[in-house]
Amino acid sequence: MKCTTYRNYILLRHSGELGSLRRSLLARHLSRCAACRAYAEDAALVMTSARQQVADVSPAAIEAVLSFARKAHSRSEEIRFRPSREPLLRQWRPALVYAGFSVLLLIAFVTVLSPVLQTRRDVAKHSGEFAAGALAWDDGMDDELSELSGLMATVSADWGNGESSAAGSEIEDIERLARELLELEGVQI
């Protein structure tokens, strides 16, 4: 191995990061390499001397830091105090959500279903008329239809007998009945 590698070992030994295997390899190298021995001595001297020369910060800067910490602490106290109120809201939140949802559901129910109910009411109101119409159909229509079929039979017979003039007035009667029937149907529809 190169001396550079052993010098890394010297630095790692100084920082307490050198394992026992590499430590013994280094010891063996140092016993044979004067340059690395000198390097190890100088490195230790430089690092130890530099450590002793430490500048100091002003008391004002320290006080500024501690004052900031006190403020941060009082803020966190506020935050810690607030949760005593927050759980109450948190407790009630589901209930409030359900209540709100229920109100919305009610509004939706009323909004969506009221036209349907109105229609039902209208249907109920008109159902009497429908029933009356149906009765009118039952009572009147059957008579008129039977009258119509009777007339048709007569017309057919008359056409067969060549009596066209009598048939003309009877056709007018048929048309009138047909119009009345259509009018009656129109009302019902």
Place this chain on the structure above:
Amino acid sequence: MELDDRTWLAEYRKGSVDALAMLVERYRKPLFGFILKMTEGREDAEEIFQEVWFRAIRNMDSYRDKSFISWLFRIAHNLVIDRARKMKPVELLSSRGEEEGEDPIESRIPDPARGPDLDAAGRDLGARILAAVEKLPAEQKEVFLLRTQAELSFKEIAKIQQTSINTALARMQYALDKLRGWLHEDYTLLKGATP
């Protein structure tokens, strides 16, 4: 040490500002020493020092690192980088070539052994070393300071610099080689003085 940090942190989270004061006290010198050497002057350094703690306090709840000091210095590292970007965007962390043997900044560094910085620092080796450290490229200087001032492991330093341990070690070797060269006379004198 690490267990103590956790204890103080737990106390602070419970609401004790005194516990935080203990942590600030514990790391005030290494943290400020590191920031001071990484920035332009004392005023800047004090400002960054405070900002490191402000950020730490604000993010204390999200702190999950194994090592508090490592986390603290990572905040400091980021703030120093931000500041350097604003100050001199071109020179920022320009030591890319140096790890490959090139040394583009070397030629611009005055000889600290004869420079005014070291004359002012006097004969004290520690002061002379730290004065010389200021002439190192940013990344090498940072590794040297994180190792000597904050006493971080190379593993932690690599994490802060978002690089490999080998790169962090290489940066430290370059830094030491330069310092050894610049302070050669002091070494010789010092070694001669000690049996």
